[in-house]
Amino acid sequence: MGVQIESRSEVDPAPRGLARLVDPGSIAIIGASDRPGSLGRRTVENLLDHSDFGGDCFLISRSGAQIAGRAAYPSILDVPSAPDVAMLVVPATATLTTLRDCAARGVRYAMVFTSGFGEVSDDGRHIEAEMARIARDSGMRIYGPNSPGLCNQNRRIGMLFSPAWQTDQRTGPIGIVTHGGGVGRAFMQASDRGVGVGLYASTGNEVDITAADFIRHMADADDISVIAASLEGIKDGGELAAAALYAAECGKPVVALKVGRSEAGARAASSHTGSISGAAEVNSAAFREVGVVEVDTLDELIDTAALFARKRPTGREKIAVYSVSGSVCVMAADALADAGLELARFGDATRRQLSEQLPSYAAIDNPVDLTSDVMADPQLSYDSLKTVAADPDVGAVLYPFPCDWGGISGQIAEATVAAQRETDVPVLPIWLSDRLGEGWTTLVDGGMTPMRTIRQASQATKRWVERGRWAVPKDWQPLPTGPARRDPVPREALSEAEAKALLRAAGIAVPEGRVATSAQEAVAIADALGYPVVAKVASRAITHKSDIGGVAVNLTDPHGVAAAFARITAAAMRHAPHVPVDGVLIEQMKVVEHGTEVFVGVHRDAIFGPVMTFGLGGVFIELFKDVARRMLPLTPASARALLAEPRCAAILQGARGAPAADLEALERLLLAVSDFVCARGDEVEELELNPVLVGRAGAGLVALDAVLVKRSRDGEN
Incomplete structure (x- = not known):
């Protein structure tokens, strides 16, 4: 018969939030062990030896009466009180039975470390579906499976089996949520250059608790100011987008690395976490819309999150370059130009002060070359760096250190740290040498979080400045999408006449x-x-x-x-x-005077739901692929932003003296198409208007061709 699971609503109501998961009052380790090197032993050591956890800890083991010198219980059903969290270090074959026992005992959160489920087979996906049912029916939240655990760094609580956690405990304001444990661990080990992490969660296959849940939790957490995410697959695009938007409203930027963007990468992500990767272009468009700062590499994820932790941008920042090497200054200026960033223009007062502080042969315009005189007088760095940072046009300072000079580098670094303490303008040291000497250590200990390459620093700065220009959209929320679709949906195309009849009834101009x-x-x-x-x-x-x-x-x-x-x-x-x-x-045959052909399309993405694409129409959509995308529903503001984003916007606005297109009519069309699709729920799979012929301002437009593909419902339209 198995264990009867009581409804959580009938027992001890637990909030859907994660507060008692990340900061529990009591914990059980199911599968605790004394066997050296085992996951059960490491989990016990991390909690009992390397944590500051002061609550009740229940060790569960079928094999012995004592673990780590403590009495062990044969089952979770035998513990004297229901723990907040149960960590399951059990074989895959025992997972469902153990989860049912946890639910019956009233456990609030069950963490499943075990692998071998949806990431490897259809049978594993069926088991995950049963895990989700247990969570749904009992109210017990399930974290994992296929997860290495989580750790609350700021409270020094390690609920994980990593053998390295005891050395990765630099606290800080950055929260990390990942699908892959190794990526999260690599981020945490950036602590060796001063990056401080407050909370780390690796959510695995996400049968219940998702990355979106952790983003929401971190958005509300007083000790977290920046959220870093590494995502292999997205279970529910609408929920993730809503969570990121909520974080933005709370003033918490989300920096994300989406892996699995190529076809090969998507296959690897599926085999790793059992998730759908989604089209890279749609992922990126959705991220931009909700203020997620997307990065391309793990290094960028670390550097960009660390920069946001230092200061929030306004979007108006111009950059100063400052170094002891002229050639390195030029390299940095080139990298900033490639990133589309603008160098600050020093005022007369700044140049005059620098000329008094530096040798006569130093470069005192931006970039600033201190010259090698700084090796004889490290005080030059302190004085002139403060002067540069104080210039009204400077929003950040890139400071490449070309090499290590031992103790001298240490003195220059001390001057840099001292100067940073006297300004809120971020000074970004870039340590270019493979030799991590005294200067490196001084910068790290001084909270400067040095970066490793000029390109990485310029890219992080670009992401930082661009996010400062973004504003939380008003009166808009992403549509709920539900779990990402894995299997193809039956589809049925309407004829052009049928499609146009529906569009005409919705107020969309067709012949x-x-x-x-x-x-x-x-x-x-x-x-x-x-x-x-x-x-x-x-x-x-x-x-x-x-x-x-x-x-x-x-x-x-x-x-x-x-x-x-x-x-x-x-x-x-x-x-x-x-x-x-x-x-x-x-x-x-509709002829619009001075008409420009554009493309308006909607397709239902498997992860983010209906997404609108806009760009040049006719044959140009295939030739140039000059398009922009937005999630539905559109608002007037997002429709205008969609029209302005692609390069062809210049043509529509009247490039080189040509008449401007009827942008007001085009905006009305985009909103009408959005309303048409959203009013039909999940019925519309694809809608394509190509070409739409747009006349000059006031002349209107007409959709000359239309393709409408609907979800087939038992053979009906």
Whole structure:
């Protein structure tokens, strides 16, 4: 029969939050061991020997009466009181039974370290589904599986099996949430250059508790000011986006590394965490929209998060370059230019003061070259660095250290640390030498978190400045999406005539037209609409009509319409003899003066739900791929931002004296399409308007072609 699981609502209501997970009053270790080198032994040592945990600790072991000199219980059901957290260090085959026992005993949070589930097989995914059911039915939150645990650095509580945790305990304001334990551990070991971490969580396969849950928790945590995330797969895109937006509203920037962006990387991410990786372009667009600072490498993740921990940007920062080497100054200036950052322009007072402080042959315009005289007088660094940081145009200072000079480097570093204490302008030391000498140690101990390459520093600074320009969107929340789709959804394309009828009813401008089943009917429709007209094959199965000769344009008389009907039906029979054809769509041929062709499309992303794409239309969408994306629903502000983002925005705004396009009509179209899709729930899988012909300001627009693909529901539309 198994153990009866009581509903949490009938026992001890636990909040959905994570406060008692990261700072529990009592903990049980199920699978505790005295065997040297075992995960059970390391978990016990981390909690009892290397933590400052003062609550009750229950050790559970079937193999012995004592573990680590403490009495052990044979089962979680035998402990005297329900613990807040149970850490499961048990074989995969025992996991479900142990979780049921934990739920029956009233455990609030169960942490599953074990691997071998959804990341390896379909059977493993079925087991994970049962874990999720246990969490849902009992109210017990489940962390993992396939997780190395978590640690609350600021409270010095280690709930993990890492053999390195006792050496990775520099506290600080950065919270880390990762899917891969190794990435999180690498971030924590940046403590060797002064990066302080307050909370580390590696959520594994996320049957219940997700990275989004931890982002929300960290957004509310008083001791966390920056959130760093390394994501292999995203279980629920809408929830992640909402959590990141909530963090932004709380003033907590989220810096994220999304791995699995290539096809090969996506396969690796799936095998590692059993998650869907998602299209890289959509991930990036979604991140930008909710203020997530996306980075490309682990080094950038560390450097950028550390920079945000030092100061919040305004977006107006200009950069000063300052060093003891002229060539290194030039390298830094080049890197900043490549990153699109602007060098500060010193005021007269700054230049005058630098000329008094530095040798006559020093460079006192930005970049500043101290010259090697600083080796004889390290005080030069203190005085002149303060002067540079005090200039009103300077928002940050890049300070490359080209090499290690032993004790002299230590003295220069001491002067740098002292100068930083007297200004809130971030001074970013860049240690270029592989020799980590006294200067390096002084910078680390002084809280300067030195970076390792000029490019990394310039990229981190770029991300920092750009995030300062971003503003939390008003009156917008991402749509709830639910769990990411793993399997293909049955799809059914409508004919162009059917799609346009739905769009026309929604107030979207499309040409008037009807489907003809004979040449005579085609002529009658054309006569009623007025010439010129366009003729197109009408079939749900033929979307690229021009490829098979299924389109005729600028038909100006009945003879031309009848001949076009015959050509199009013959072409359809020749190229697609086995697909149903409804007839030929006869439409008004809309001509918009000074028209520009644009593309407006929506597709339902497996992770983030409906996403709109906008860019140049016609053949240019394939040729240039100059597009921008936004999650739905759009607001007027996000619609305007979408129109302004791609490079073709300059054309629409009237480049080189050309008339500006009707941007107001285009904005109304984007909002109407967003409303059309959102009003239909999850019905619309894909909608493409291409081309949309946009006239000059005030002239309006018309969607000349439309493709609408809907989710098939038991054969119905």
